[in-house]
Each structure stands twice: as C-alpha cells, then as structure tokens.
Amino acid sequence: MFTGTRRLIKLAWAIALALIEKQPGNSIGERAVWQQKQARRMLRALETQVTMTGKIPTHGLVVCNHLSYLDVLVIAAQSPLVFVAKSDVRHWPVIGLLLKSAGTILAERNRPSSASDTAQGIRAVFESGLPVVLFPEGTSSDGSNVLPFKPTLFQIALDCQTTITPAAIHYQAETGDIAHDVCYWGDHTLVSHMIRLAKVKGLRATLRIGDAPALPQNRKAAAQLLHGDVKKLYFAS
Numbered sequence: 380m381f382t383g384t385r386r387l388i389k390l391a392w393a394i395a396l397a398l399i400e401k402q403p404g405n406s407i408g409e410r411a412v413w414q415q416k417q418a419r420r421m422l423r424a425l426e427t428q429v430t431m432t433g434k435i436p437t438h439g440l441v442v443c444n445h446l447s448y449l450d451v452l453v454i455a456a457q458s459p460l461v462f463v464a465k466s467d468v469r470h471w472p473v474i475g476l477l478l479k480s481a482g483t484i485l486a487e488r489n490r491p492s493s494a495s496d497t498a499q500g501i502r503a504v505f506e507s508g509l510p511v512v513l514f515p516e517g518t519s520s521d522g523s524n525v526l527p528f529k530p531t532l533f534q535i536a537l538d539c540q541t542t543i544t545p546a547a548i549h550y551q552a553e554t555g556d557i558a559h560d561v562c563y564w565g566d567h568t569l570v571s572h573m574i575r576l577a578k579v580k581g582l583r584a585t586l587r588i589g590d591a592p593a594l595p596q597n598r599k600a601a602a603q604l605l606h607g608d609v610k611k612l613y614f615a616s
Contacts, residue, residue: 410482411459433588445514530602547612553581
C-alpha cells in the first residue's frame with residue numbers, strides 16, 4: 380500500500396474515532412483535554428514529528444503565525460487550550476463538527492455585532508485558567524514571511540491584564556514542497572491538499588514558544604511588537 384494512502388486511511392480512522400467516541404463534557408477544560416487527545420492521534424496518523432522549544436503558558440493569549448490547518452493539531456497536541464478561528468470553518472465537512480466539540484471560539488469578522496460574543500468567549504477561557512491561541516495574521520500563508528497582525532482581539536487580553544505570548548510554527552520535510560504540500564493557502568482545496576500532505580515523507584513541525592513581553596496598552600502597538608517577536612521565532616535557526 381502506498382504511504383500516502385496508508386496515512387489517509389489512518390487519518391480517516393482517527394477522525395471517525397473522534398466523532399464516535401464519547402463527546403467531551405460541557406466544561407472548557409474537558410473539551411480542551413478531548414481536543415489534545417484527538418490532535419495527538421491525528422498527528423500519529425499523519426506520521427508527523429513535533430519538536431517544541433519553550434513552554435506553552437497555562438493562561439493568557441498565545442499568538443502564532445499560521446501556515447496550515449495542521450498548525451491546530453501541532454499546537455493542540457502539546458497542551459489543553461482553546462483556539463479562536465474564523466467562523467467559516469464551521470461549514471467545513473467534519474472539521475466543523477470537531478472544532479465545535481473542542482470548544483473553538485468562532486469569530487465572525489463580517490458581523491461587527493458578534494464581537495462582544497467573541498470577547499465573552501475569550502474571557503471565559505481566561506477565567507477557566509486555560510490559554511487561548513490566536514492566529515492574528517487572519518489567514519494562512521505560504522510561509523515565505525509572517526503577515527501583518529490584525530490587532531482587534533489583542534484588546535481583550537490587554538483589558539483583562541493577562542499575558543500575550545508569542546509563538547511560531549515551522550515545517551520541514553524529506554520530500555514535497557512545504558509551500559504547496561504542507562502550507563494551506565490561496566486557492567488550495569481541502570481534500571486535494573490533504574492527499575498531497577499525506578504523501579509528504581519525514582514531515583517535521585517545530586513549535587517555538589517565546590517569552591511574554593511587557594506590552595503597551597495600545598492594541599496596534601502591542602500587535603506590532605508581538606509581530607516582531609513571532610517573526611524572530613519563525614526565522615530562528
């Protein structure tokens with residue numbers, strides 16, 4: 380059996396198990412633990428190795444560059460936490476259901492009235508003692524650079540006087556093209572991309588966690604400072 384086909388079968392089985400296993404309880408913590416278990420299983424199915432430097436904080440906001448849907452699995456596998464994602468993902472087949480079960484906070488950018496709901500969801504996670512992970516570029520990219528950060532949701536962390544920790548994710552592989560076979564961006568379609576991803580051999584993810592800096596209370600200035608920190612982590616040798 381071809382390697383890619385084997386991985387796809389294993390991934391499909393991991394997703395099926397996530398859907399049929401007992402769903403997590405309603406608490407934020409229970410959902411986050413369930414998410415970590417499923418992420419680890421799916422990474423094993425894709426035979427993806429992860430190296431992490433630094434430590435994911437136990438609270439506050441974590442901001443990271445965004446390259447692929449694979450980022451979510453890599454980060455979630457390391458610790459119980461909650462993601463903020465675009466509301467569009469709720470319509471993704473199967474994945475939307477998994478994100479809902481994991482307690483992902485869905486932000487609707489085209490509906491300003493939903494901003495308070497997003498803020499309330501983030502505050503609830505802060506109060507639960509778990510970190511919130513945000514991809515402030517607002518979209519994924521080909522990895523050639525770190526896109527500018529959108530500062531809107533930084534204000535919630537600043538108002539709550541909690542830390543904002545920079546992080547960066549990077550991929551390497553023995554075969555394939557990272558920009559097109561691992562990074563998910565532009566006009567890529569999910570199914571065809573997952574088939575290409577499954578064929579990549581020796582896929583390795585590096586997750587670097589930095590130190591939370593002292594930040595100005597202006598969200599735009601804070602976003603700019605953190606963008607520089609994430610960029611340094613991303614291009615670190």
